[in-house]
Amino acid sequence: MKMDLLTSLYVFMLAAFIGFEVIRRVSPLLHTPLMSLTNALDAIAVVGAILLAGERHAHGATLAKILGTIAIVAATSNIVGGFLITDRMLKMFKASGPKKP
Amino acid sequence: MTNLPGMEYIIEITYLIATALFILSLKWLSSPTTARRGVFAGELGMLLAIVGTLLHQGIVEYKWIFIALVLGTIIGVPLGEVAMTAVPQRTALSHAFGALCVTLVGTAEFYLRTPDVPRFMMGVLSLEVILGSLTFTGSLMAAGKLQELLPQRPITYKGQNIVNLGLLGVAIVVAGMLVAHPERTQLFPLIVGIPLLFGVMMIVPIGGADMPTVISLLNSYAGLSAAAMGFVLDSKLLIIAGALDGASGLILSVNMSKAMNRSFSNVLFGAFGQEQPAVAGRQEARPVRSATPEEAAAILAAANKVVIVPGYGMAVAQAQHKVRELYDALTKRGVDVKFGIHPVAGRMPGHMNVLLAEADIPYDKLLDMDEINGDFPQTDVALVIGANDVTNPAARTDPNSPIYGMPILDVDKARTVMVIKRSMGAGFAGIENPLYYLEKTLMLFGDAKSYVGSIVRELGGGHE
Numbered sequence: 378m379k380m381d382l383l384t385s386l387y388v389f390m391l392a393a394f395i396g397f398e399v400i401r402r403v404s405p406l407l408h409t410p411l412m413s414l415t416n417a418l419d420a421i422a423v424v425g426a427i428l429l430a431g432e433r434h435a436h437g438a439t440l441a442k443i444l445g446t447i448a449i450v451a452a453t454s455n456i457v458g459g460f461l462i463t464d465r466m467l468k469m470f471k472a473s474g475p476k477k478p
Numbered sequence: 479m480t481n482l483p484g485m486e487y488i489i490e491i492t493y494l495i496a497t498a499l500f501i502l503s504l505k506w507l508s509s510p511t512t513a514r515r516g517v518f519a520g521e522l523g524m525l526l527a528i529v530g531t532l533l534h535q536g537i538v539e540y541k542w543i544f545i546a547l548v549l550g551t552i553i554g555v556p557l558g559e560v561a562m563t564a565v566p567q568r569t570a571l572s573h574a575f576g577a578l579c580v581t582l583v584g585t586a587e588f589y590l591r592t593p594d595v596p597r598f599m600m601g602v603l604s605l606e607v608i609l610g611s612l613t614f615t616g617s618l619m620a621a622g623k624l625q626e627l628l629p630q631r632p633i634t635y636k637g638q639n640i641v642n643l644g645l646l647g648v649a650i651v652v653a654g655m656l657v658a659h660p661e662r663t664q665l666f667p668l669i670v671g672i673p674l675l676f677g678v679m680m681i682v683p684i685g686g687a688d689m690p691t692v693i694s695l696l697n698s699y700a701g702l703s704a705a706a707m708g709f710v711l712d713s714k715l716l717i718i719a720g721a722l723d724g725a726s727g728l729i730l731s732v733n734m735s736k737a738m739n740r741s742f743s744n745v746l747f748g749a750f751g752q753e754q755p756a757v758a759g760r761q762e763a764r765p766v767r768s769a770t771p772e773e774a775a776a777i778l779a780a781a782n783k784v785v786i787v788p789g790y791g792m793a794v795a796q797a798q799h800k801v802r803e804l805y806d807a808l809t810k811r812g813v814d815v816k817f818g819i820h821p822v823a824g825r826m827p828g829h830m831n832v833l834l835a836e837a838d839i840p841y842d843k844l845l846d847m848d849e850i851n852g853d854f855p856q857t858d859v860a861l862v863i864g865a866n867d868v869t870n871p872a873a874r875t876d877p878n879s880p881i882y883g884m885p886i887l888d889v890d891k892a893r894t895v896m897v898i899k900r901s902m903g904a905g906f907a908g909i910e911n912p913l914y915y916l917e918k919t920l921m922l923f924g925d926a927k928s929y930v931g932s933i934v935r936e937l938g939g940g941h942e
Contacts, residue, residue: 422576
């Protein structure tokens with residue numbers, strides 16, 4: 378269990394480097410969709426909220442259920458809203474084709 | 479954790495695939511041609527991860543989970559369908575929701591584990607909760623200001639930074655005490671409450687023009703708090719998603735602070751909206767040249783190369799569709815029209831691009847500051863619509879100007895400059911713009927939308 382923390386630190390560090398390299402390449406043109414997309418991905422925190430709300434707890438079960446449920450609502454609205462608006466925005470970006478309607 | 483190892487592996491594999499999809503999602507976002515595939519990859523990864531989680535043996539009750547998922551969807555759909563002009567406040571609101579989720583989970587985890595929380599765990603848990611709560615109220619405040627529910631004017635007072643940093647300092651000290659004595663549960667509400675207050679105080683001195691930086695920074699905080707939550711729950715997937723989001727927010731914050739000529743530490747420590755030296759005093763009445771829509775249309779029609787520079791004023795006036803008509807009218811006459819976009823134009827990174835794309839302007843005509851600046855000397859007309867400080871040549875030439883050193887769009891190098899502006903009032907910082915007094919500058923006074931509309935009518939009225 379103690380080694381897990383160290384592994385987690387490695388994972389965090391590598392992910393941060395990948396993040397910098399990948400996101401550096403995103404054109405400024407798409408910075409708004411980038412923000413809404415990362416926001417939706419970040420709502421993966423819903424996974425923790427689901428476990429919190431659904432698992433059996435020895436004590437503090439009511440608190441866990443209430444806070445977990447609200448947390449799921451908040452995260453899910455980010456997932457749904459975030460992906461929807463990102464796709465809506467990206468649909469609008471069109472290149473100047475050979476002939477425009 | 480559980481007794482069925484087979485299922486555990488399946489769940490972990492879904493997380494692994496989800497992680498790969500998340501990284502691909504951001505990778506594909508780098509170009510407009512593959513970007514929508516990126517969204518799909520993200521959605522697929524999210525779906526896999528959620529289904530995987532629901533398979534967990536440890537989950538004993540599904541009722542509330544499903545109610546919450548449905549409720550979240552009901553709230554999420556309208557948030558995904560807001561008007562493009564409302565995207566900055568929607569984004570701020572979603573940072574608040576993300577931070578709320580993280581803070582609530584962190585709080586519950588603390589009380590579930592409380593008597594014996596290992597030191598390192600208590601440390602990351604404190605980080606999660608502090609970042610989460612300050613991002614929650616900070617983002618709500620930002621959304622309120624952007625939606626104009628709150629006064630947009632920055633509110634500053636003496637010693638503001640000391641008060642703010644003091645608050646944050648107290649929260650960190652309390653967190654330190656909790657790390658030393660995790661059993662002192664009565665301290666925990668403080669590391670939620672104080673950052674909640676700090677989040678409000680942090681945004682009080684923020685004005686509209688600082689919003690791109692602030693939103694990026696809050697984005698980064700939201701990501702980091704999620705990563706901290708990943709440490710607490712020992713979820714690699716969450717650590718990676720949080721790190722990606724944190725990195726993205728950080729890159730955008732650095733970009734924005736560079737574009738506003740602020741040092742990054744200045745941005746990090748919340749010294750936004752610092753009081754500007756009062757330059758408004760020397761408002762001498764210098765002569766400016768103004769022009770009518772007919773004159774402006776004639777000059778534009780005679781040009782070969784036009785660069786349009788939009789700013790927040792275009793968004794406020796909702797002029798993007800009229801600008802599109804102008805683009806069409808000029809393109810039809812064989813004029814080469816491009817758009818020059820400053821990184822901090824608007825209220826969030828990329829704001830102008832989204833509005834112009836919504837108005838169906840092809841994205842290859844939307845050029846970044848660095849791409850377009852070399853073009854201005856060969857440009858016949860630079861048409862500035864609702865932008866001010868990002869075109870101020872004093873940033874290049876006047877060491878006494880508060881914005882000296884800020885990278886700007888070199889519109890003053892074009893042969894003719896036209897500026898659509900309501901009046902001669904100064905920009906957000908009260909800084910005078912020498913651009914308006916140049917021999918080659920024509921001021922077009924009026925509302926951006928109706929003025930561009932009149933120019934279009936003039937162009938359309940002429941022969942094809």
